[in-house]
Amino acid sequence: MTKRHITYLACAAALCGSLLGAAPATATHRTLVVHPGESIQKAVNAAEPGDTVLVLAGTYHESVKVTTPDLTLRGVGQETVLQPAKKAKKAKKAMPQKAAAQKSCAEMGNGICVVGTKSRPVENVTIARMTVTGFSRIGVMAVGAANLNVHGVAAVKNGQWGIAEERSVHSAYRYNVARNNGDAGLFLANSVTTEKGATDTDGTVVEHNLLEKNRIGVTVRRLRNLTVSDNSVSGNCAGVFVVGDENKPKAGHIVVADNQVVKNNKYCKKTARLSFLQGSGIVLTGTEDTLVTGNKVTGNSGKSPLSGGVVVFKSFVGATSDKNRITRNKLSGNAPADLVNQEAAKHGNSFKDNTCKKSKPAGLC
Template sequence: MTKRHITYLACAAALCGSLGAAPASADHRTLVVHPGESIQKAVNAAAPGDTVVVMAGTYRESVKVTTPGLTLRGVGPGTVLKPAKKVKVGKMTAAAQKSCAEMGNGICVVGTKKQPVEDVTIAHMTVTGFSRIGVMAVGAANLNVHGVSAVKNGQWGLAEERSVHSTYRYNVARSNGDAGLFLANSVTAEKGATDTFGTVVEHNLLEKNRIGVTVRRLRDLTVSDNSVTGNCAGVFVVGDENKPKAGHLTVADNQVVKNNKYCKKTARLAFLQGSGIVLTGTENTLVTGNTVTGNSGKSPFSGGVVIVKSFVKVSSDKNQITRNKLSGNAPADLINQEAVKHGNAFQSNSCKKSKPAGLC
């Protein structure tokens, strides 16, 4: 276990109370949930600005949060949320009508298209074993997720769509079926990239997932100071044919190491193995100060930092790859599959091999 891994665990255990949490007003209540009691019942009883503290123990339920300003906080990794032993699914068929549990999710933070749910905090607990997503936010603003361990969930560990100005810090996403952390404009609709107004993903440990972090069709977002290791692919920044394109993002100061797990192909992607940081269908993205080592494979996306056309053959344009330290990546440390005319720039990187030659 590295010092960085220990930092994440220590931060969660110590509650890291200063990370983005506003001081409670004297008018705000703290509701405490003990083993055997219902988290959802306490959440339903909470008013905006209240805090629901979940004591150590295993709770077999899913939780839906729609109250603005609510803090849902465990006391560390020992607060564990798992699926109910049996979820009763009614006759409803539309996804929007189903409950968080029926959708296979652990915690759902849910706003509407017209009224996002604002200032919700999810912190200091383990969410594990759900068939779909550990923590999912739809239509959120100023969401704060920190000190959460999302482990062995069927699809994504932590995820969001149609959300702005979120913060993900000091979380652990491990052994999830797809991305450890997934951020998108919309999961279901094909549309242009949307502005997150400064979403931040930093100081997270993302390991043994299919992809460590996926950023899809978004703009104005920062992924920095994360440890990304043991996945099939480390960081994927994804665009498509819609406008505006994904881009105006920053991927900085991450440790992207030995993402060499093998994942079979899907309907949209070839098999994955040995991918460090991949930009596909993006523009004006800055990749800087990252340490990218030991990512090796024979996938079309394999290599240290890879720039490639999107699944629908949209070009990657005017991205800047600067001041990264790369070594031991195969087939090369830096790979640019775009033509020179697309204006991707490689400057001041420390590396040994590139495709085409001359990028190091």
């Protein structure tokens, strides 16, 4: 754990304390304490709306599914560690198709799952102050959540995403550490599996997170009305990805502000959706009316089609990027250029008041 990790988690501890102090529990709100060797899931199942499940320091080999609204699942810091359960012996008979379609959080390879339904989202859940590591897919996954609060979580070395959500609104991700995950440290999407137009997040925020050595620091895919600000993003193949496609409505009305996006120069091979990645700072593709402002973007260098400091990229699927504003950013040492605009002038993307030396085409600095 580096000093920066400790700083982020210490800030989360202070935030947690202030939040708890601001709203003292009523007599009907309980704290269920989980000791090492006990089941977190059992305590979560026993909890009622308004309760807190407090997980003491130790390593817990299990996955946890949360469906109760107004529930807080909280550790005591980095010493509360959630890891996959030990593999059970394979059953002799194959799992029936219906059962396979209803896999548990653990069977899906996830650590913590916050799950609502399409008609009834799970509301006001808090996940705080713990380490979630070693899961084959996702550290913390939310599906169908509203007013979710994730802070002080270290999502480390998970196979796909560190922390992710889909079909969720008005979430807050603050003071988390996402490091060495197989794809994005933080991944937010309208839907993971369905191709459809962007949805409104009702003001989701991604703030003050440390995103290091993932494939992508943070990915925002097919969403609208969201803020990514004051994050430290470094050592990834790409820093910040804001992605739309040909579906309507288009992704956009997003703010990317005041982030430190530095040396995202790790090499990641191509996938079915993207070319190889290396040296991408902030990338907009298939988006509209997005503001990129006040960011410090330095030392992002590579030869990928998406390389550069701030890149407005012509989408692989032909979706244009329109009326985005790139302003007041400080850029240096990015290659092939600090600012890259691959869209035609008719799409109305503007570059103003940025501090930089080189752009493609020339004249954007």
